[in-house]
Amino acid sequence: MNTTIAEQRALSESELMTLGTRAFTGLGLEPKDAHDVARVLVMADLFGLSTHGLSRIESYGDRLRVNGIKARPSIQVEQVAPAIVRVDGDNGVGPLVGMRALEAAMATAKQAGVGIAFARGSNHFGPVSPYSLIAAEAGFASIIGSNATTTIAPWGGSDARLGNSPVGFGVPNPQGRPFLLDMAISVAARAKIRNALKRGESIPQTWATDKAGRATTDPAAALDGFLLPIGGHKGYGLALLVDLFAGLLSGAAYLTHVKSWVDAPDEPQNLGHFFILIDASRLGSGEWLAHRMNDFAAILHGSPPAETDRPVLVPGEIELNNLERHRRDGLALDPAVRELLEQHAANA
């Protein structure tokens, strides 16, 4: 399983899928389950979101090997109302629980027009945008979110009590590109603060607080402190909303009840997610929707750019451009990630 420089050529989507599926099968998952996990993570890589792609084999793999995550969970789906399912992930790999919940929500929405899946007993489920795209390609508008390990202080507080919860949205377009938005609630990612520290630069006062909860421009103090949410109290409220839906209403852990997979990799996190799916075909014809979606994008693209060389973008445009390019040209994985995948794949 030695990896040479020559082997770091770009892989096609189907090669990435095969490698990812074999790697998770090697970690003990059923091949069909491993395929679903790989589908989410490979799509993340193709979107350009490599921090949430197959590189997650490292942390997921570590936890699978110490039974912090179950390789063969017994995932339960319970229909509690015509438009609501509750999903118990039984501490399975996050993207597996996520895919089962997404499928249940889509099936429910097909029947009732709307389907909401509330999932508990889960783990880190990757980025939101792969789920939103799968939903949009099947004709569903979506609002999807997950809670997360606590890294953010309440607005005006001074210790970590809520997660930098991801939330995303999608609207299908039967004759063009869907709208996709996938965001965490912090103004900036911690990686940006680490980069500022390396370069010896200060950071904007809106990015983070020190460990006492006071806004800071010092990246070292910020890394010791807490990320700030977008819009101050507004982002604080949004992060709570995501946790209320993903954690509290789902029956999962929430706020400080969520276990840290870094501090306790061998314990279940009991993370929660929600998937709100709407069958857009109940609202009008495909032509009607496509016309409006294309008009909507055209209005935004038509705004004269503030800087002449930077045209206005619509949400999802960068990720969908990356997806097209990577599907055409393939994608070269980080060598260490590829080596780890191949090590696990050898056990399949």
Added chain:
Amino acid sequence: MNTTIAEQRALSESELMTLGTRAFTGLGLEPKDAHDVARVLVMADLFGLSTHGLSRIESYGDRLRVNGIKARPSIQVEQVAPAIVRVDGDNGVGPLVGMRALEAAMATAKQAGVGIAFARGSNHFGPVSPYSLIAAEAGFASIIGSNATTTIAPWGGSDARLGNSPVGFGVPNPQGRPFLLDMAISVAARAKIRNALKRGESIPQTWATDKAGRATTDPAAALDGFLLPIGGHKGYGLALLVDLFAGLLSGAAYLTHVKSWVDAPDEPQNLGHFFILIDASRLGSGEWLAHRMNDFAAILHGSPPAETDRPVLVPGEIELNNLERHRRDGLALDPAVRELLEQHAANA
């Protein structure tokens, strides 16, 4: 109908309701419809949101008198799926269309567990939080939003193509206070920029751009330009999501198709709203939910404040405190607002 200083005493909630209902009846609404409009606006005043309360009698009244809004609309509710209704507001007063849509969504959610109402043909519907509280008190979690006249440039653009769309959330608590969040997508309201100009102060660079779409600290240039969304491209995406759900999917106008009631008070705006309602009783018992909601709030309140005299708050706390105080002590309206209400009430 002269108003003297002595008359500006605090009014009780029922006096406010009687005055508001009579005023809108005087403007031509059916008494029951006028009552529903007053309910939303009075609750806004009691929450402390006076800019979105009975003071709206001025703009609503002006438009009703020039037939820009219909006093007696024929509002249509169409069930398009077990969990979805479409509401055509027939250009009625916004809070009336909003209340009819909320009622339809709650009735649908009672049946299917989830109910979504997409409303078109509407107008400014007041703040979101009164709808969220009515829903929460009936046991429903909610996500509610509306589009709005265009005042914000696309991220990186240089003309107004999207609205400062309000969106709000609620989660019920059967034995305590609900969670309520009601926000517009801009970092700051235009009123804050006007106040900075009056005081001769500069504004933070994150609040607004000049008319060319460039970030500015000059309040005068900002008032000539555009509000900036929270979190830059993130808030831009959120504002679009609200317009996609409230405007595009509902069949209403969206983005630049929304007419300005300031520029064209006599024309229908065709504003849209969405109401996503979830019957929380399908997810667990009232005791289960109350225990989790009270624990959730206690965790947040327990964070040591960054500034000792400013304890951590949870979203909705300020508004619900105001509501309690005003229900106990009454509320004194702005004299000009009260006079206008009494003028219209005299025609009832």
